[in-house]
Amino acid sequence: MPEVLLCVTPAMVSAVQALDESGAAAAHTDVRELLARLRGATQVTLADVRALASQLRLHAPAEPARWVHELVQGSQLLGGPAERAVRERDPALVKRLEKLDAARQNEEYARMVRDITNHGAAKEKLSTEIASFKASMGVGVNLLVSVATMFTAGWFVTKNSIGAGATDVLPIIGGLAAAAATLLLETWLFVIRTSRVDKEASKRDAVRQNALKRNAQQAAEYSDLSRIHDHYD
Structure with a gap:
């Protein structure tokens, strides 16, 4: 099923910078991979936003936006699951x-x-x-x-x-x-x-x-x- 795509918001950019500055990327491979996907990105997947919120609560608790609904506030939905095709009746x-x-x-x-x-x-x-x-x-x-x-x-x-x-x-x-x-x-x-x-x-x-x-x-x-x-x- 296609992943939901969202536009990057200022809260997401700030959260990526805060996570990068926390130094967690040096000790955790998953954080390093997550930051590599999010740096300079204009659109992100909902799964990455959830992972970002989770890592912020672990490594950058001082960041104001630490929850998914706070990170996606003001964003726009770019894509989602395809609608189910209507089958013709026999x-x-x-x-x-x-x-x-x-x-x-x-x-x-x-x-x-x-x-x-x-x-x-x-x-x-x-x-x-x-x-x-x-x-x-x-x-x-x-x-x-x-x-x-x-x-x-x-x-x-x-x-x-x-x-x-x-x-x-x-x-x-x-x-x-x-x-x-x-x-x-x-x-x-x-x-x-x-x-x-x-x-x-x-x-x-x-x-x-x-x-x-x-x-x-x-x-x-x-x-x-x-x-x-x-x-x-």
Whole structure:
């Protein structure tokens, strides 16, 4: 990293003379090297100013300016660390950030309307249960009516077929046979309808589970959003 450069001030010139006159250069190599760098210089590094202040406190304590802030007072900054170059963003990462930010906004919106959504879901569940109850009642009533109708039809057809002098046993058997056949047919149709409803419900559940998985995946990806921003901002 480039060293900070400062203009030489009168306090620095006076401090160099005081350190030189102290005779410390003869006994200390670091003082001698420091003075060689500072004599006649028009600009100095901040590290040399710190070293000069330290040597003044050791070898020339009578010098008025013995601290860094006193030596640099009135100086101007000539150079410093280069500013960090701004890196260009990868277009793919920009799109990813936009996608994750949109997911975050959707999550916040879902959190805000959660109460309304839960109320709507409860109302929808109640409506579904009522519709299911009505459908079950309709199936039961339809089954009873169908069985009673077919029993009557079977009884009537059997009685007219065997003649007026026959006993009532055979008409009853014919009515029961017709009712049993109707019951089997209605049961078979009910099983078919139920299987279709179950398949549709399974498809809806699968779609809901996939949506939950996608939301969970987006939430996991959003956890990296701050790190990506810190790396590319």
